[in-house]
Amino acid sequence: MKKSLRFVVALMISAVAFPLISVAAASASSAPQCIVSLSPSATETLFAIGAGAQVQAVDQDSNYPAQAKRLSAQHVINPLSPSVEALLGLCAVTPTHPSTKPDLVVISYNANSIQQDLTAQGVKVVMQDAPTTVSGALAQIRQLGQLTGHQARADALAASMQRRISADIASVPAHPTKKISVYYEISANPYYSLTSSTFVGSLLKSVGLVNIADADATTADAGYPQLNAEYIASANPTLIFLAGDASVASVGARPGFSAVSAVVHHNVIGLSANIASRWGPRLTVLMNEITSSVKRVLNEKNLWTK
Numbered sequence: 001m002k003k004s005l006r007f008v009v010a011l012m013i014s015a016v017a018f019p020l021i022s023v024a025a026a027s028a029s030s031a032p033q034c035i036v037s038l039s040p041s042a043t044e045t046l047f048a049i050g051a052g053a054q055v056q057a058v059d060q061d062s063n064y065p066a067q068a069k070r071l072s073a074q075h076v077i078n079p080l081s082p083s084v085e086a087l088l089g090l091c092a093v094t095p096t097h098p099s100t101k102p103d104l105v106v107i108s109y110n111a112n113s114i115q116q117d118l119t120a121q122g123v124k125v126v127m128q129d130a131p132t133t134v135s136g137a138l139a140q141i142r143q144l145g146q147l148t149g150h151q152a153r154a155d156a157l158a159a160s161m162q163r164r165i166s167a168d169i170a171s172v173p174a175h176p177t178k179k180i181s182v183y184y185e186i187s188a189n190p191y192y193s194l195t196s197s198t199f200v201g202s203l204l205k206s207v208g209l210v211n212i213a214d215a216d217a218t219t220a221d222a223g224y225p226q227l228n229a230e231y232i233a234s235a236n237p238t239l240i241f242l243a244g245d246a247s248v249a250s251v252g253a254r255p256g257f258s259a260v261s262a263v264v265h266h267n268v269i270g271l272s273a274n275i276a277s278r279w280g281p282r283l284t285v286l287m288n289e290i291t292s293s294v295k296r297v298l299n300e301k302n303l304w305t306k
Contacts, residue, residue, distance in 0.1 A: 031149030032103030032124075034091035038079045039108035042128055043068045044280035045141050046106075048157055051148040056102070057090040064274060064282075079108070084117045104147060130279065131199050134165055137279040157281060164284045168291040172207045175298055182209040183237040183262070186277075188246040191227045198223040199279060200243075203287060207294050212237050229254060236261050239297055240268045241290070243276035265303050269293050 036057045037043040043062035046055050052067055059079040063069045075090060077083075089100045097103075105118055105125045115125045126147065131137045138158040145154020182204055186192040193213040196205045201223065204211055212235040217225040233256035240251060240262040248270045252263045262268050271289060275282050297303065 032147070033094075033097045034102045034104075035148065036087060036090055036102040036105045037062060038077065038082060038114075039106050039128060040064070040274070041108065041278040041280040042106040042140070042144060044278060044282060045144050045154075045157075046148065048281040049141070049145050049148070049150040049154040051144070051150050054148060056092065057087075080111050082111060082114050084114065084121070087114075087118065088121060088123070106144070132197070133199070133202055134162070134283075137199070137283060138162060141280070161281065161284050165287045168284075168287050169206050172291050172294050173298065175208055178298060178304055180209050180238045180294065180297055181212050181235065182239045182241065183212050183232055183235065184241045185244055185246060186224070187244040188242075188250075191229065191232060192224055192244075193227050195221070195223045195225065200276065200286075203290055207291055209239070209294065229256060233257055233260055238262055238265075238267065238303070239293060241271055241276075241293070242268065243271045243273055245273070261303075265297075265300060267293070267297055267300075 032054055035046065035051065035055045037046060037055060038059045040059070040062045043055070043058045044064055046052060047065050047068060052065075055068070055071065057075045057077065058068050058071045059077045059082075060072055061079065062072050075086070077086070087102065087105065091097065091100045091102055093100060101121065101123055103124065105114075105123055107115060107125060107127055108129050110116075110127065115127060118125045126143070128140045128143070131140065138161060141158045141161075142151070142154050145151040145157075184193055184200065184204065186194060194201050194211075195213045195217045196202065196211045201211055201213075212232065213225050213227060215235075216227055216231055217223070233254075236259075238261050240260075242248065242251070248268045251268050252258055257263055269289070271286070275286050
């Protein structure tokens with residue numbers, strides 16, 4: 001299964017929201033010595049807040065930063081089918097940590113009831129599923145800071161991210177007379193997209209974009225509908241973001257897409273699939289790419305001149 005489609009499946013699995021657990025801040029003596037992250041977003045956050053030395057294993061999709069990528073290669077852990085037995089034997093035994101069990105496991109979805117099974121073995125498990133708002137994403141960063149003994153750095157990171165995201169949103173001028181419709185592609189085979197009810201969808205909505213997936217979605221889609229080529233082409237999106245495996249050049253070659261506004265005016269934007277599918281520290285990069293693209297579209301005179 002391609003990575004982008006695996007991401008869609010994972011998001012559908014985690015469609016039911018779990019509230020953040022209220023936790024007491026860990027002191028230097030109580031901070032976990034062995035952390036396992038089964039969430040690429042959490043992995044990036046742990047390294048960004050200074051908890052990287054405590055992370056001893058990560059899932060196979062955790063490829064950033066470089067230290068995490070090296071850990072990912074040591075133990076190939078599929079987050080969609082994790083093994084309880086394998087996870088219980090990952091940690092190095094030391095005089096201060098006389099067990100191979102992790103002190104903390106962070107997950108983004110509860111595959112195979114891994115949360116319940118690990119908890120039954122005395123392992124602390126924290127669920128951080130896909131948030132629906134920026135504030136929810138930042139709350140997860142702060143929570144990891146509390147759990148790992150790096151609260152100050154986590155709070156500072158969250159505050160900095162909020163300032164940058166708010167500044168980017170504010171930099172987009174109001175455009176009530178310029179309707180910008182958007183198609184956000186997660187996968188091209190089949191065509192999976194996302195609606196405004198999702199986390200990334202809320203980012204698109206925050207800068208005045210009209211999401212073409214909203215009109216074709218049902219409650220069964222959990223915010224990630226599968227569209228067809230005819231519907232996408234007929235919706236004639238002004239802007240297309242590619243967060244999956246497709247190349248910018250391939251979009252115009254699709255049947256019926258050559259006349260789509262985003263193709264005609266060269267507003268098909270390729271995004272990093274990793275950055276676009278995560279809600280950790282690099283969320284600011286995604287927000288900047290979105291806002292920069294919108295401002296460029298707004299400034300295209302040929303697009304708005306009748």
